[in-house]
Amino acid sequence: MIKSLLRHKLLKSTLIYTFGSAINKAVPFLILPVLSYYLLPAQFGIVANFNVLFAIFVIFANVGFDGAVSARYFSMNKDNLKIFVFNGLLLSLVASIVMLLMITVFNGVIFDWFKIDIKYQILTVISALFSVITTLNLTLWRLEERPFQYGFYEISQTVVNILISLLLVVVLKQGWTGRVDGILISTILYGLFSLFFFISKKLFKIFNQ
Known part of the structure; x- marks a missing residue:
């Protein structure tokens, strides 16, 4: 009975x-x-x-894009989906640039509230943008019913995050910046992987030809 249940595609995906x-x-x-x-x-x-x-910046960089992809994925053909993905990424980029401009004005206020200096404020915005790219990649894999790729990518990012953090905090004695750098490095790294994956697989396009 268990074997027959595991053969069920939906159940197997849910378990993964x-x-x-x-x-x-x-x-x-x-x-x-x-x-x-x-x-x-x-x-x-x-x-x-x-x-x-970081969570606040991700919300603004995301602009509800991954939810929009999920809602419209099955109602668009491949070409329209690629254009939709490109426009969403472009919108996230614009939102991130706006946040960077706001930091130049309000970095003092942000520091007073969060005790994060302007260097890490800027890096957090950049990391938030790459987090959106990774989230989009995972969303597309979920919609395409590719649970193994989804699970491996998500778990490996967490492992890399932790390993870098432990290296910086425990071995190099970098304190709180080591933990933060671990999050930033792993997020940006996997965001770049996702972006390269989009480009190599031609998963977005600017306009219909």
């Missing part, structure tokens, strides 16, 4: 997505004791502030 999500949530939690040994409570607070700021 659930397993991948569980690992992504468990791994960062498991390394907390290690990080707490090397980071002071105040440094943990800065990392938490960074995560909040």
Whole structure:
């Protein structure tokens, strides 16, 4: 009976997505004791502030794009979908540029609220844009019912994030910046992988020919 259930495509995909999500949530939690040994409570607070700021920037960079792709994916042909993807990425880029311009004006206010300096504010916006690109890649894989690619990509990003963070915090003793740099590096790296994947597979186009 179990074997027959596992042959069911929808159930198999659901199990893979659930397993991948569980690992992504468990791994960062498991390394907390290690990080707490090397980071002071105040440094943990800065990392938490960074995560909040990063989440805010992702919301603005995303502009609801991944949800729009999910809603319209099955109603568009491939050419129109590619144009839609390009326009969404362009809109995310414009939103990110606007945020960068706002940082030049309001970086002092942001620092007062989050204790994140202008260098990391700029890097957080850039990272948010690449996070949107990765999210789009994962969304398309989910809609195409490619759970193995989805799960591997998501889990490997989390593992790379953690490994870089541990290297910078534990080995190189970089404190809270090591943890933040681990998040930034892994996010930008996987965003670049996703962008190269889009380009190599010609998953977007500027206009219909």
